Amino acid sequence: MNETPILWEETIQPGATWSHVLKRGTALRITDVEGGANVGGIFYNFECPVERYNMPDTLKAQHIARLTTGSVLYSDMGRILLSIIGDTVGWHDPIGGTSNSQLVESKYGHATYQEVRNDYHKNGRDSFLIELGKWGLGPRDLVANVNLFSRVGVGEDGTMSFSPGNSKAGDYLELRAEMNVLAILNTCQHPLDPNPTYQPKPVQMAIRKVAAPAADDRCRLSRPENGRGFTLTERYFL
Amino acid sequence: MTSTSTLIESKLHPAQAIYRQVIPAGEPWIYEIQKGRYFRIVDLHGNQAVDTLFYNARDYSERYSAQDTIQQQRNIYLTTGTKLTSTCGRPLLTIVADTCGRHDTLGGACANESNMVRYAIEKRHMHACRSSFLKAVIDWDHGMSKRDITSNINFFMNVPVTPEGKLSFEDGISEPGKYVEMRAEIDVLALISNCPQLNNPCNAYNPTPVEVLIWAPEI
Numbered sequence: 343m344n345e346t347p348i349l350w351e352e353t354i355q356p357g358a359t360w361s362h363v364l365k366r367g368t369a370l371r372i373t374d375v376e377g378g379a380n381v382g383g384i385f386y387n388f389e390c391p392v393e394r395y396n397m398p399d400t401l402k403a404q405h406i407a408r409l410t411t412g413s414v415l416y417s418d419m420g421r422i423l424l425s426i427i428g429d430t431v432g433w434h435d436p437i438g439g440t441s442n443s444q445l446v447e448s449k450y451g452h453a454t455y456q457e458v459r460n461d462y463h464k465n466g467r468d469s470f471l472i473e474l475g476k477w478g479l480g481p482r483d484l485v486a487n488v489n490l491f492s493r494v495g496v497g498e499d500g501t502m503s504f505s506p507g508n509s510k511a512g513d514y515l516e517l518r519a520e521m522n523v524l525a526i527l528n529t530c531q532h533p534l535d536p537n538p539t540y541q542p543k544p545v546q547m548a549i550r551k552v553a554a555p556a557a558d559d560r561c562r563l564s565r566p567e568n569g570r571g572f573t574l575t576e577r578y579f580l
Numbered sequence: 581m582t583s584t585s586t587l588i589e590s591k592l593h594p595a596q597a598i599y600r601q602v603i604p605a606g607e608p609w610i611y612e613i614q615k616g617r618y619f620r621i622v623d624l625h626g627n628q629a630v631d632t633l634f635y636n637a638r639d640y641s642e643r644y645s646a647q648d649t650i651q652q653q654r655n656i657y658l659t660t661g662t663k664l665t666s667t668c669g670r671p672l673l674t675i676v677a678d679t680c681g682r683h684d685t686l687g688g689a690c691a692n693e694s695n696m697v698r699y700a701i702e703k704r705h706m707h708a709c710r711s712s713f714l715k716a717v718i719d720w721d722h723g724m725s726k727r728d729i730t731s732n733i734n735f736f737m738n739v740p741v742t743p744e745g746k747l748s749f750e751d752g753i754s755e756p757g758k759y760v761e762m763r764a765e766i767d768v769l770a771l772i773s774n775c776p777q778l779n780n781p782c783n784a785y786n787p788t789p790v791e792v793l794i795w796a797p798e799i
Contacts (some may be wrong), residue, residue: 392726398688401747403697407686416740417728418710421691433745437656437686439647442669467667469692481641482727484667495706496741500657500682502650571697 346550354381356542357464359473363388364519366579369427369552372545374491377511379543380465380532381490382440384474385415385423386524389478393419397436397486404569409434409488409497412564414520414571421575422568423523425561427552428516430539431509437490438502440466441533450540454471464538469528479525490515491545492532504534518561520575588660588675590761591678592618592795598696601762605787606707606776612637612793613764617666618795619673620761621772623680623736625788627752629775630735630784631709634664634672637767640724640796642666646685646731656741657682664762672768677761680754684739687749688733689713698781732776735760737782752782 349368353375354360355391364370372381387393396418401407404418410432414433427435446465455462467484491509494502529542555562555572562572594600602624603609615709621630636642650656658664660678663671688694696704710729716774717724729773736754741747778789783799 396694396731397687397693398686399697401695402687402739402749403694405747407741416693416694416697418693420691420697437647439645439651442648444669461604463681467669481667486645486647486731495743495745496656497743500655500741502654502656521657534654554741565699570701573701574693574696 346552348548348550351546351548354527354529354545354547356529356544360477361473361524361526364523364525365445366519367520367551367554368549369516370525371514371516371548372490373514374509374511375544375546377509378462378507379491379545380510380535381545382470382487382528382530384438384485384487384526387417387423388522388524390525391477391483393417394483394485395423400436403571404565407437409436412560413569414561415488416571419568420571421578422515422520422571424519425555426515427513427518427561430513431491431515433493433508434515435492435494435532438489438494438532438534440470440487441530441580442467445533449538453540464528464530466528467532468511469530470526473526473528483578489532494534502534504532504536507538518555521578586660587679587681588677589679590620592620592761594793596795597793598796600791602789602791603772603774604789605774605794606712607774608712609772610716610720611770613770613794615764615767616797617760617764618676618797619764619770620793621735621756622757622759622791624756624791626756626758627736627754628788628790629737629777629782630734630790631773631775632735633713633730633771635769636672639768640722640728640769642668643728643730643734644672649685654688658685659683660724664733671765673676673762673764675760676763680736680758680760682753684734684737685731686741686747687734687737687739689773690775695779703779705788706778707776708776709773713771714773717780730796749780749782751792752784
């Protein structure tokens with residue numbers, strides 16, 4: 343991959359929220375600083391946020407229940423929001439969902455801001471809603487999320503199992519924005535993480551400019567469906 | 581895989597239902613179901629996907645969540661005992677009987693746009709579930725819109741996932757007369773699209789009618 347200069351870098355602290363409009367033609371690299379991170383994410387077409395990431399369309403277009411290099415994230419309008427152009431992890435979870443306040447309290451106990459200042463216990467659902475609220479969005483815009491760096495396998499009988507240690511310190515993935523994408527992220531722990539301790543991890547964000555996907559782009563060619571998805575995305579900008 | 585599922589029959593008789601409606605292939609249906617009532621969907625002719633969404637009838641911003649439902653039971657397939665869980669983490673309905681064995685909630689609903697990606701750009705014109713959902717919420721006239729169309733349940737549909745993380749649409753495991761029955765845990769709004777998809781085996785390439793029935797429990 344031809345590396346271009348990093349435009350800016352930022353750390354998302356453990357259990358924190360983050361949002362940004364990723365511009366078409368840039369890529370976001372997210373690095374797991376300590377190992378064992380989880381990044382919950384939901385993605386929107388910034389120009390018309392009712393067009394948003396769609397889990398089922400992403401899964402069925404590519405016949406996958408995992409995300410890695412070559413996979414793309416579809417909106418509900420047949421377009422590609424983001425494509426995964428680099429990944430040292432191999433499996434990111436698109437099905438496990440997010441935590442809520444009841445789950446976090448039952449797993450980790452009660453810890454308020456007044457008691458522990460900024461180490462208070464955050465949960466995924468409230469984190470998404472707070473960050474969505476900053477963009478004028480709310481509960482009706484809360485849809486199925488991805489969990490970057492986490493792995494949830496499915497057994498023959500449908501049983502879901504979380505794999506601890508899926509991501510190591512220094513592991514990263516790189517998401518290329520194919521549209522102007524409002525990214526709503528948080529670093530809350532995965533809802534199926536069996537770790538009994540409240541222990542969210544930080545991640546490092548780095549944004550750079552990248553070339554438009556070429557005719558032989560790996561994500562474009564990974565499936566015939568994705569070829570059509572790129573065509574429909576390119577037509578949106580014509 | 582299906583051999584491990586438990587088939588549970590209902591004791592309720594169609595003659596005692598307070599509501600019965602046949603939904604033709606390709607049509608939507610929207611209806612309020614009160615807390616404590618029993619709601620059955622019958623696959624009249626077999627292998628018919630019934631794309632279904634539920635909302636808290638008092639606050640549509642609380643709605644069915646596929647991820648919360650499967651996360652809570654740690655299993656991707658829906659069957660008897662499954663609590664159909666809302667975005668607020670509480671049960672909207674509980675599946676109390678199921679003669680099919682399992683139902684999908686990862687495959688989502690078909691749309692003009694997803695059909696263009698999955699099959700061919702020329703297939704945009706073909707009728708699709710998300711158009712039916714939109715028509716139904718517009719006719720319902722309670723302020724709902726595309727923002728309220730989220731990841732749904734596909735009753736009677738078979739979408740297996742492998743341990744390697746592959747997902748596929750397979751031939752249905754349902755048959756004529758198979759049904760799934762739920763108890764409403766709060767007042768809910770049910771929204772159905774009786775799936776018109778002709779491009780994959782989810783309706784055995786021949787979409788057919790289904791029937792919905794509602795029972796009020798003895799008071």
